[in-house]
Amino acid sequence: MKISHHLDDATLMSRAAGALSEGMTLLVDSHLHWCKTCQTRAWEAECIGGDMLARIEPQAMSEGSLDSILGMLDGSEEIVAERSVKAQGSQEVPEPLAQVVGSDLDAIDWKRLGPGVQHFDFNFPGEGACRLLRIQPGVSIPHHTHKGNELTMILRGSYSDDMGRFCQGDVTDLDEEIKHQPIVDTGSECICLIATEAPLKFTGIMGRLAQPFIGL
Amino acid sequence: MTDNISEETDVTAAVAIAEQKKKKERDAWSDLLASLSETRSKVDFSRLYEHFAPRVKAYIIRFGMPVAAAEELTQESMLAVWRKSHLYTRSKASASTWIFTLARNQCIDRLRREKAVEYELPEEEIDPDQRHYGEHAVLEERMSGAISKLPEAQAQVLYLSYYEGKSHSEISEQLGIPLGSVKSRLRLAFSKLKAHWGEEE
Ligand SMILES: [Zn+2]
Numbered sequence A: 001m002k003i004s005h006h007l008d009d010a011t012l013m014s015r016a017a018g019a020l021s022e023g024m025t026l027l028v029d030s031h032l033h034w035c036k037t038c039q040t041r042a043w044e045a046e047c048i049g050g051d052m053l054a055r056i057e058p059q060a061m062s063e064g065s066l067d068s069i070l071g072m073l074d075g076s077e078e079i080v081a082e083r084s085v086k087a088q089g090s091q092e093v094p095e096p097l098a099q100v101v102g103s104d105l106d107a108i109d110w111k112r113l114g115p116g117v118q119h120f121d122f123n124f125p126g127e128g129a130c131r132l133l134r135i136q137p138g139v140s141i142p143h144h145t146h147k148g149n150e151l152t153m154i155l156r157g158s159y160s161d162d163m164g165r166f167c168q169g170d171v172t173d174l175d176e177e178i179k180h181q182p183i184v185d186t187g188s189e190c191i192c193l194i195a196t197e198a199p200l201k202f203t204g205i206m207g208r209l210a211q212p213f214i215g216l
Numbered sequence B: 001m002t003d004n005i006s007e008e009t010d011v012t013a014a015v016a017i018a019e020q021k022k023k024k025e026r027d028a029w030s031d032l033l034a035s036l037s038e039t040r041s042k043v044d045f046s047r048l049y050e051h052f053a054p055r056v057k058a059y060i061i062r063f064g065m066p067v068a069a070a071e072e073l074t075q076e077s078m079l080a081v082w083r084k085s086h087l088y089t090r091s092k093a094s095a096s097t098w099i100f101t102l103a104r105n106q107c108i109d110r111l112r113r114e115k116a117v118e119y120e121l122p123e124e125e126i127d128p129d130q131r132h133y134g135e136h137a138v139l140e141e142r143m144s145g146a147i148s149k150l151p152e153a154q155a156q157v158l159y160l161s162y163y164e165g166k167s168h169s170e171i172s173e174q175l176g177i178p179l180g181s182v183k184s185r186l187r188l189a190f191s192k193l194k195a196h197w198g199e200e201e
Helices: A009-017 A022-034 A036-054 A065-073 A080-085 A095-101 A204-214 B002-039 B042-062 B067-083 B095-115 B137-141 B152-162 B168-175 B179-199
Strands: A111-114 A117-121 A129-135 A150-156 A159-161 A164-166 A171-174 A190-196
Touching: A009 A022, A009 A036, A009 B152, A009 B179, A022 A036, A022 A095, A022 A129, A022 A150, A022 A190, A036 B042, A036 B095, A036 B152, A036 B179, A065 B042, A065 B067, B002 B042, B002 B067, B002 B095, B042 B067, B042 B095, B067 B095, B152 B168, B152 B179, B168 B179
Parallel strands: none
Antiparallel strands: A111 A117, A117 A129, A129 A190, A150 A171, A150 A190, A159 A164
């Protein structure tokens, strides 16, 4: 996989700081799973966290806390097999995402969102939206507006917009100032993961069609 | 003139010595943590605990947890240090960075559980070890000190982000600056810190 569109440093810093929504964390971790370039920067962003921890003003623990933890050490060994039972990723689904929806994109319980567009909503609690979109060839992603940041990652197919062509593994990392309307640019469908800080608002005809069905 | 120069040289030398001392200390903590999975020494763990637990607690409080919960989450984080020490790789991260990620994950898990009591959570955890990081631990040592040299505006967004776990939008609202400015300040801080690593290479 050749990835040519990457995550913003500011996004990787938020990930390291634990400041992203659940959906955005899922998307970032999914991209990191496939992208060595971003892994290095993500690591650097975590080192900032380590440095911040090293220089923080310590807060004394209450008395007896050391004794109490020493009493908990025995028998608290990690069950190492735990990881292996988790869902494995696939060619199209990076492991962090596979742990939530499984590794087969075709087996997902897709819901119709409008002509040529299906979606799967993760319904994560808290602010922001996170969903998979499945878009037929030639269809543009519903025109939408959003407050805050929006992340998109391609899992299957490709699309194009003003900023270029996006293929499997690529991400767009946008903030509210950027308006765009990507269009699926080949004869095959496009499936992407999309995560935002605030709820998505679809606009235009597509949005008016879709909104009553999905309650956005 | 000569006096000034020699004074300056003295100050620079003193700073260098202080940095060197700090680096030695950090190395010692990392070495101790790295040996923990072999030794399973409770004495060593106690030393790590006494150094890191109060820092983890301070971090968790700043992250927005009530003091009682912070104490409990600190215990959970330090217990994870003991249980997962076999996943720590000395060459990949300092003890401080690794423990930071454990504490951060505790905070994230707790906040999400509170947001959705009945919601089935996927286990959110990426062990730093699972990632294909390069051998960068040496570079990391060079960053310390650079943070204190950042311009106020950049340090501020760094603090709000890392210490308080605030999102870009929340920081934008709190400071009354556009979202784009929050992000560019973070990016600038990041590249300055990285430049600082490169400088001393
Ligand atoms: Zn990348």
